[in-house]
């Protein structure tokens with residue numbers, strides 16, 4: 314089936330908002346080093362742009378989790394595919410994610426990281442679909458609240474494609 318992508322948030326809008334979020338984080342972490350934990354693969358584009366906008370010292374690590382189930386919905390079963398390289402103990406950890414949807418992935422991940430003894434643990438997401446929440450997750454920094462639509466771009470994929478789009482779009486199927 315043919316498909317096209319309709320722009321929801323332009324490159325300019327996304328970049329401007331990331332700059333603002335970066336400024337807020339820089340303020341909140343003043344005098345500290347922030348340890349960014351990127352949730353692969355989707356969080357990677359956002360994390361790179363965000364990190365460039367943060368003025369306090371930054372260190373980075375990466376983690377990959379997968380949820381089993383159908384392609385556009387998460388089933389609630391989360392598996393660690395790639396764990397962090399470094400310990401988060403006593404660090405000021407900020408998890409960076411592309412999107413919070415049902416909340417299942419993040420709820421699991423935040424719990425797991427909390428058990429590893431970071432000094433502080435917060436969550437930053439580029440996108441949030443609050444209407445879809447099944448599990449409660451405290452989000453500390455949000456780029457944009459978006460409606461219940463399947464979006465791609467800026468790290469988000471549809472069947473592994475479209476991650477490289479410099480904007481956020483909605484996949485529409487042509488009939």
Ligand code: IMP
Pocket residue numbers: 355380387410411412413414415416417418419462463464465469470471
């Ligand atoms: P959760 O439902 O909050 O656990 O979301 C888990 C994951 O589903 C996210 O990290 C994304 O990888 C993926 N996801 C959720 N909504 C979308 C979407 O609109 N587009 C692309 N991926 C999505």
Ligand code: MG
Pocket residue numbers: 352353354355356410411412
């Ligand atoms: Mg993700």
